[in-house]
Amino acid sequence: MPTPPRPMALPFSWADQERHLVGHLSALIRLDTSNPPGREIAVARHLSHELSRSGVRHAVLEAEPGRANLVARLPGSGQEPPLMLLGHADVVGAGPVGWSRPPFSGEVADGRVWGRGALDMKGQIAASLLVMQLLAAHRLPLRRDVLLVVTADEESGSRLGAYWLWENHRSLVEAEFAFNEGGGQRFVTPGGPVYTVQVAEKGSARMRITARGPGGHASVPRAQSAVFALAEALLRLRAFTPESVLLPASRRMLAVLADLYPGAGAQAIERLLRDPTWARAHGLPVDPVLREFVVTGLHNTATPTVLSAGHRQNVVPVEASVVLDGRLLPGETPDRWVAEVQRAVGDRVEVELLHGRVSHAGHDSPELLRVLGDTVAAHEPGARVLPYINPAATDARAFPDTKVVGFFPSASDADIMRLIHAPDEHARISDLVFGAKCLLDAVLRLAT
Ligand SMILES: [Zn+2]
Structure with missing residues (x-):
C-alpha cells in the first residue's frame, strides 16, 4: 500500500499566519474595486506596499488611469519555467439590499471575513500574497520563478487586465502553470471528498434574436406579430438539443x-x-x-436573458428581440454556433452575433493533476481532485500558453459558493487557512 501524501515540511508554524491572512483579506475588501469603474489601483498600491516590506520585486502597470495590474516575481534558479499565482482585483458591484453588514467593511466576525470579494476573489489574492511573503521571508530555494499577477477588469471581460498584460507585457507574465480562481469547491461523494479543479473553460457568444411583424392598433389581434414570432422562436430554442x-x-x-x-x-x-x-x-x-x-x-449553450418589445400598451410592436448569453465549448467558434442557433429557431427571426470569444483555455496535464491530488490528500486524508470545464469565463482565457488551473480548495461544502456575486458574501476563516495551506503546499511541490 502506498503511503498517503503528507504536507510539505515548513520552517514556520501556521498558527501565526492566520492573523496575517485575515488582515490581508479584510484590508483588500475595504478597498472598493467595484467594476465599473474598477479603480484597481487601490489594490495594486496596497499589494505593492506589502511586497516592498517583504523585499519582493514587482511592478504596477496601468492599462488606463486607475486600471492597474500588478506583477511580482520571486526569482528561482531558472531550471524550470515560472509558476504564476493569478487573481483579479476587481469585484462586481454591491447593491444596498440584502447585506447584513456594509459590503466594503471587511468586518471580521463569527469566524468569517465579510464583504464583497471575500470569495470572488480577494480571499485567494490574500492567500497568494501570504505565500509570496512566506517564500521570501524564509528564502526557500526555488527551481522556478514564482509570480504573483493581480489583474484589473476581469468582471467586464479582462480587456484592461489579463488580455492587456498578455498583449503588452508578455515576457513578464509567461509561465508554465498558473493557479487561478474557478476551482476548489468541495463535494462529499460515496467515494470520499473531492475538490474541483478547473482545467478548461468555455468561450462566449452573446447574440440577439430579432423578430419583425406588422404593427397597428392593439385592439385588433395579429397572429403574425413580432412578439408571437419571438415567442415561437424561444419555444423552439427550448426544445433544441445541440x-x-x-x-x-x-x-x-x-x-x-x-x-x-x-x-x-x-x-x-x-x-x-x-x-x-x-x-x-x-x-x-x-x-x-x-x-x-x-x-x-x-x-454549447444559449440562454435567453434580456427581452425587449413595445413602448405603449395599445400599440402592436413591429419588432421584438431577446439577447442570448451563449457559451461555447473550448475551440468552438461563435459564428458556427450562431448559425446553428439560427437553424434551430427557424427563419421567421434573425439571429446576429453581438460579441464572441473563442476559449483557448484548456489543457491536459495529468502530472499537474497528480500534484494537486497529492496536495489535497495531504491536507484531508482520502480527498481527491476532480478536473472540470468551467461553464463561465475567467482570466485563464487570456493565457493560451499557460496551463491554468482553478485551484483554491475550500474546506466547507460547495454550498458557500452560492454567495459569489450575492449579498452577504463572506469567507470562513477556516476555509481561507485551508486554501492558503493547500496553495503553499502545491507551490512547494512544483517549485522547490
Ligand atoms: Zn472571479
Whole structure:
C-alpha cells in the first residue's frame, strides 16, 4: 500500500499566519474595486506596499488611469519555467439590499471575513500574497520563478487586465502553470471528498434574436406579430438539443466520477462515455452540481436573458428581440454556433452575433493533476481532485500558453459558493487557512 501524501515540511508554524491572512483579506475588501469603474489601483498600491516590506520585486502597470495590474516575481534558479499565482482585483458591484453588514467593511466576525470579494476573489489574492511573503521571508530555494499577477477588469471581460498584460507585457507574465480562481469547491461523494479543479473553460457568444411583424392598433389581434414570432422562436430554442461533444477534460472528469460513484453511478457514466447525449448526462445519479458541470461541459449553450418589445400598451410592436448569453465549448467558434442557433429557431427571426470569444483555455496535464491530488490528500486524508470545464469565463482565457488551473480548495461544502456575486458574501476563516495551506503546499511541490 502506498503511503498517503503528507504536507510539505515548513520552517514556520501556521498558527501565526492566520492573523496575517485575515488582515490581508479584510484590508483588500475595504478597498472598493467595484467594476465599473474598477479603480484597481487601490489594490495594486496596497499589494505593492506589502511586497516592498517583504523585499519582493514587482511592478504596477496601468492599462488606463486607475486600471492597474500588478506583477511580482520571486526569482528561482531558472531550471524550470515560472509558476504564476493569478487573481483579479476587481469585484462586481454591491447593491444596498440584502447585506447584513456594509459590503466594503471587511468586518471580521463569527469566524468569517465579510464583504464583497471575500470569495470572488480577494480571499485567494490574500492567500497568494501570504505565500509570496512566506517564500521570501524564509528564502526557500526555488527551481522556478514564482509570480504573483493581480489583474484589473476581469468582471467586464479582462480587456484592461489579463488580455492587456498578455498583449503588452508578455515576457513578464509567461509561465508554465498558473493557479487561478474557478476551482476548489468541495463535494462529499460515496467515494470520499473531492475538490474541483478547473482545467478548461468555455468561450462566449452573446447574440440577439430579432423578430419583425406588422404593427397597428392593439385592439385588433395579429397572429403574425413580432412578439408571437419571438415567442415561437424561444419555444423552439427550448426544445433544441445541440450536438454533444466529449472533450478530453470531460473524459477525465467522468473517469474520476465513476470511481467516486461506484455501482449505478459508474454504470451510467460508462453508458454516457459510449454515447454522450444530453439526456443521458441529465440522468446521471451524481451530486446535482457536479451533474450540471458534466452537462454544460458536453455542448454549447444559449440562454435567453434580456427581452425587449413595445413602448405603449395599445400599440402592436413591429419588432421584438431577446439577447442570448451563449457559451461555447473550448475551440468552438461563435459564428458556427450562431448559425446553428439560427437553424434551430427557424427563419421567421434573425439571429446576429453581438460579441464572441473563442476559449483557448484548456489543457491536459495529468502530472499537474497528480500534484494537486497529492496536495489535497495531504491536507484531508482520502480527498481527491476532480478536473472540470468551467461553464463561465475567467482570466485563464487570456493565457493560451499557460496551463491554468482553478485551484483554491475550500474546506466547507460547495454550498458557500452560492454567495459569489450575492449579498452577504463572506469567507470562513477556516476555509481561507485551508486554501492558503493547500496553495503553499502545491507551490512547494512544483517549485522547490
Ligand atoms: Zn472571479
